[in-house]
Amino acid sequence: DADVTQTPRNRITKTGKRIMLECSQTKGHDRMYWYRQDPGLGLRLIYYSFDVKDINKGEISDGYSVSRQAQAKFSLSLESAIPNQTALYFCATSSPSYNEQFFGPGTRLTVL
Amino acid sequence: LAKTTQPISMDSYEGQEVNITCSHNNIATNDYITWYQQFPSQGPRFIIQGYKTKVTNEVASLFIPADRKSSTLSLPRVSLSDTAVYYCLVGGSGTYKYIFGTGTRLKVLA
Numbered sequence: 001d002a003d004v005t006q007t008p009r010n011r012i013t014k015t016g017k018r019i020m021l022e023c024s025q026t027k028g029h030d031r032m033y034w035y036r037q038d039p040g041l042g043l044r045l046i047y048y049s050f051d052v053k054d055i056n057k058g059e060i061s062d063g064y065s066v067s068r069q070a071q072a073k074f075s076l077s078l079e080s081a082i083p084n085q086t087a088l089y090f091c092a093t094s095s096p097s098y099n100e101q102f103f104g105p106g107t108r109l110t111v112l
Numbered sequence: 113l114a115k116t117t118q119p120i121s122m123d124s125y126e127g128q129e130v131n132i133t134c135s136h137n138n139i140a141t142n143d144y145i146t147w148y149q150q151f152p153s154q155g156p157r158f159i160i161q162g163y164k165t166k167v168t169n170e171v172a173s174l175f176i177p178a179d180r181k182s183s184t185l186s187l188p189r190v191s192l193s194d195t196a197v198y199y200c201l202v203g204g205s206g207t208y209k210y211i212f213g214t215g216t217r218l219k220v221l222a
Binding site for chain 1: 146153156157158161210211
């Protein structure tokens with residue numbers, strides 16, 4: 001079984017709709033992250049969380065919100081989706097003592 | 113956060129050794145150098161990490177000169193399945209805010 005899972009894997013929605021992307025991990029890591037990737041570009045950090053009570057904005061948090069429901073779960077919400085939020089979204093986890101981040105398979109989101 | 117510069121793309125042939133160099137002139141004393149690999153529509157995957165000199169694992173080697181202002185990822189005898197984007201990242205121990213940049217797009221040809 002995958003250590004970091006994301007649901008849904010693909011989603012098509014319309015402008016103005018609220019949408020939630022979910023991430024679960026079984027690695028027991030405290031730190032979780034949400035990134036977005038646009039075609040041909042690298043990953044940009046949206047939000048990150050060091051533990052259940054800690055949420056921090058990344059470099060592109062506008063238009064997004066997150067919820068850390070438990071150590072193993074970190075969800076990303078788009079309150080009112082817009083077309084330029086069409087992208088590939090990745091969740092990742094890491095432990096405090098080591099730099100390696102473990103990524104989920106990604107969610108491909110299309111906003112029409 | 114130290115910014116990194118790496119070539120946008122590289123081509124190689126199967127069986128050759130590939131070296132991808134990354135420049136990180138503003139690396140800080142406690143920064144590590146980490147490389148990730150990303151296949152299309154997949155999340156990045158950790159390849160190797162080092163602080164100085166040379167690090168080798170089962171898939172790659174990482175060469176870091178004494179001044180640490182650059183590093184070279186070496187992939188021995190690449191195959192078609194090594195076609196991917198390779199990212200060079202710099203950050204301190206426990207770093208959480210990586211800058212991925214656009215990476216190096218490696219294409220391995222038959």
